[in-house]
Amino acid sequence: QAAKPHVVVLATGGTIAGAGASAANSATYAAAKVPVDKLLAGLPELSNVAKVSGEQVFQIASESFTNDHLLKLGQRVSALAKQADVDGIVITHGTDTMEETAYFLNLTVRTAKPIVLVGSMRPGTALSADGALNLYSAVSVAASKDAGGKGVLVSMNDEIHTGRDVHKHVNIKTEAFKSQWGPLGMVVEGKNYWFRAPVKRHTLQSEFNIDDIKALPAVDIVYGYGNMNTTGIEAYHRAGVKALVHAGTGNGSVAAQAVESLKALRAKGVHVIRSSRVPDGFVIRNAEQPDDQYDWVVAHDLRPQKARILAMVALTKTNDSKELQRIFWEY
Numbered sequence: 001q002a003a004k005p006h007v008v009v010l011a012t013g014g015t016i017a018g019a020g021a022s023a024a025n026s027a028t029y030a031a032a033k034v035p036v037d038k039l040l041a042g043l044p045e046l047s048n049v050a051k052v053s054g055e056q057v058f059q060i061a062s063e064s065f066t067n068d069h070l071l072k073l074g075q076r077v078s079a080l081a082k083q084a085d086v087d088g089i090v091i092t093h094g095t096d097t098m099e100e101t102a103y104f105l106n107l108t109v110r111t112a113k114p115i116v117l118v119g120s121m122r123p124g125t126a127l128s129a130d131g132a133l134n135l136y137s138a139v140s141v142a143a144s145k146d147a148g149g150k151g152v153l154v155s156m157n158d159e160i161h162t163g164r165d166v167h168k169h170v171n172i173k174t175e176a177f178k179s180q181w182g183p184l185g186m187v188v189e190g191k192n193y194w195f196r197a198p199v200k201r202h203t204l205q206s207e208f209n210i211d212d213i214k215a216l217p218a219v220d221i222v223y224g225y226g227n228m229n230t231t232g233i234e235a236y237h238r239a240g241v242k243a244l245v246h247a248g249t250g251n252g253s254v255a256a257q258a259v260e261s262l263k264a265l266r267a268k269g270v271h272v273i274r275s276s277r278v279p280d281g282f283v284i285r286n287a288e289q290p291d292d293q294y295d296w297v298v299a300h301d302l303r304p305q306k307a308r309i310l311a312m313v314a315l316t317k318t319n320d321s322k323e324l325q326r327i328f329w330e331y
């Protein structure tokens with residue numbers, strides 16, 4: 001019998017490593033408690049699909065991920081992916097910012113080996129905990145050759161999503177993740193069923209490389225709403241932000257007073273990325289606002305938090321707004 005593929009599980013915390021006081025606690029519990037060795041030891045079925053080793057990278061709730069965490073995790077994933085004895089990598093992660101980490105790795109780790117993020121919505125101590133099956137599925141995806149070359153994946157609730165499109169759309173159900181263009185496939189009993197492939201540039205076709213990125217520039221997000229004030233925009237400007245993502249209403253529309261503040265920012269060299277707070281759809285250049293005239297960038301179909309990730313990565317290579325826009329179309 002051929003040796004099983006070697007999958008490394010990098011643990012970062014989240015609910016999949018969470019623990020509650022009683023089995024009835026599906027929502028009230030502490031995240032990031034259970035160490036990776038214990039997670040893996042509790043799932044002997046993993047040996048059916050892979051030779052698994054675990055590494056505790058962080059033990060945090062994912063809302064507390066910083067740029068430093070992204071860089072450290074990315075560097076570790078990149079180093080492991082270069083090892084001949086590693087066939088796939090699973091990252092256990094809190095679900096709150098999993099979509100941001102997945103997109104960051106999708107943009108910056110140059111490998112065709114499967115990289116799969118996974119989490120859970122209920123702690124392992126809860127009735128109908130979802131972490132064990134999610135982890136089993138993620139390891140089996142990472143162990144399979146057919147998952148390679150598809151970019152960084154998120155496997156949750158039997159679905160396999162591209163890390164680019166996926167976002168958390170429900171915060172209290174196990175079917176928490178959705179991609180507006182659909183999942184890439186499904187994983188059932190350790191077998192993958194594929195239905196589509198990503199068309200945007202990622203991993204091996206990316207012009208970005210985590211091995212060359214030593215720091216990420218400050219990029220923040222302001223939220224659009226009725227009666228919006230411009231205090232936040234001006235505060236971020238004073239704080240030295242390099243780009244500001246505007247999570248606009250509708251088709252990325254911007255309140256008149258915010259338009260003036262954002263134009264002033266751009267005049268000082270800060271990039272303005274026009275996105276939308278609407279969960280689905282995409283922003284069309286020069287619709288709602290004259291982006292060519294203001295020299296703004298549109299976020300295409302990226303949610304504001306994903307636009308922030310791409311802007312940070314892009315700004316490590318260019319400060320040209322036309323280049324930024326090209327990158328937003330391509331990735």
Ligand SMILES: NC(=O)CC[C@H](N)C(=O)O
Nearest residue numbers: 014015061062094095096
């Ligand atoms: N379901 C979860 O993983 C949420 C737990 C926590 N807020 C986190 O993102 O890490």
